[in-house]
Amino acid sequence: MRLEKLHALFLEHPIICTDTRKIVENCLFFALKGPNFNGNNFAKDALEKGAAYAIIDEKQEEAADNCLLVEDVLETLQKLSIFHRNYSSAKIISLTGSNGKTTTKELINEVLSKKYNTIATKGNLNNHIGVPLTLLSIKNDTEIAIVEMGANHKKEIAFLSNIAQPDFGYITNFGKAHLEGFGGVEGVIKGKSELYDYLISNEKYVFLNADDDIQRDKLGHYVKKFGFSKERPDYYNITFIEANPFVVIEVEDERIETQLIGKYNFSNCCAAILMGKYFNVAMDDIKSAIGSYQPQNNRSQIIDKNGFNIILDAYNANPSSMTVALENLQLMDAQEKTLILGDMFELGSDAEKEHQTIADLAKNLGFTNVLLIGENFCRANTSFKKFKSFDDLKEMLIKNPIKKCTLLIKGSRGMALERVLDFL
Structure with missing residues (x-):
């Protein structure tokens, strides 16, 4: 099936389901495969539960007219998301990093939604399936999409970047996460930096923590960047006041008392403040968004x-x-x-x-x-x-x-x- 035709069907049925236990009336069911399941075997069930079409890559004996046969369901989902990303006028902000991705993503969304129609990755759907699903949740009125990208081995962020094609990007940090897949800390730095590689090669905008030596050095003299710092005068200054236990920040003579514990959440807040500043969100709205955010889902x-x-x-x-x-x-x-x-x-x-x-x-x-x-x-x-x-x-x-x-x-x-x- 041609991608243009599939996208037209998606615009008529703009809800994607991949699990027959969560079928929504008139959705598109993508019959994904995993180590312990084969979605093709559940296509008929999905249609009986109300799916408008089932996208399959194995012929079914009782295939109905609304079973659409493709070469590879996962690849089709990914290609459809790229097509929709380019069809949409929304700006894409991608972020990755070893720690703090989801909290930072949610803070950015809290801040930017004060002025713009935004969507953001749900939960931690940040892999080769989650990123396409996030892109396919972009609506006609979406102005900014915040897309979280996770990885546990090299080349994964490069792959996800080519799907999301971000206009802006941010890396929270480089830490000792997924060392087995990345082959050590240097592998983590190289793998996460694939987002920088994409942004720089496509002349896109980079947000950075200028107090992180690795980030600052890797970006070097790249012009399209905007960073925050506690003390460097050539970057946007945000001051850490305390974390006892909640983080308190000062920016532009405004004191922001957060509901986030731990000094480690300071940079997460800073990233959201920085992007709010870049996208001209009023400081009162930034302060309200950061101050009212409460972490959930077992995260601090x-x-x-x-x-x-x-x-x-x-x-x-x-x-x-x-x-x-x-x-x-x-x-x-x-x-x-x-x-x-x-x-x-x-x-x-x-x-x-x-x-x-x-x-x-x-x-x-x-x-x-x-x-x-x-x-x-x-x-x-x-x-x-x-x-x-x-x-x-x-x-x-x-x-x-x-x-x-x-x-x-x-x-x-x-x-x-x-x-x-x-x-x-």
Whole structure:
């Protein structure tokens, strides 16, 4: 089927579904494949549930007229998203980085939506399927689309950049995330910088944290850039006031009190402020957007429960984000502090070393009440209590409840440490 014809059908049925459990009336069902499923086998079910058309790449015995056969469903989805991106007049802001992508994306959206019709990546749909779905959510009246791009190996950001074709881009930071796929920190820097490579080669605009030596050096004398800094006079100045526990910022003599904990969220706020400034959003609106934003989905959430002051940061973890989380807790005013730390995934051959480093850091920062969960942390040489599985931790929590305290809960998504809340 020609792409132009498929796009015309999409304009008539502008909702994409890839899961028959979530079919929306008159949607287009794309029969994607995965390691454990084949969407082609569910095309008939999708149509019976109300899909207008099913896009398939395997002939079905009972294929109806509204089953559209293509060579490759995933590739067709990606090509359709590129076609729609170029059909739309919306400006695209892409962002990537090791830590803080989703929070930064949401802050940018909060700020820019004060003046413009915006859409942004939902949740963390930031891969080779999520980016196309985000682009296909652009409506006729969308003025700015904020597209988050994730990666766990080199060439992935380059691939996603060629799909999104951003007009603007921002990299949050370069950290120790997905070291297994990237082959080390240098691989992370090279992989994430593929966004810079795209923007520079296409003469697009770059936003940057000018206090990050890597970002500043990589952009060199590139002209189309706009950066923020705490002290460099040739960049837009934003001042960090404190994070005890919430981040407080000063910009253009305006004090912004956020609901985000941790100094590590300062640069995330700065990126959103910088883009608001570039796109001429009024400072009062920028201040309101940043000040009212509250994190959700287990990302640095502050929860008061049964006398506990909980920092729930269980959405993801890597050595960089774990380090700043511990450093932030050490600076907080609280008499009793307890840490429940879960394994960090996708570290490859660096896993043992990095988990040992975090255990050592917790000790050096003066923490005494530390519970470590997971096979990697169990290999660490430390006097802290270690639990091979969550069930082992659960058993201990039931028999020996934690005393009321300020409690940091942090680990990789696969550890699902938010379950701790049920046993406090």
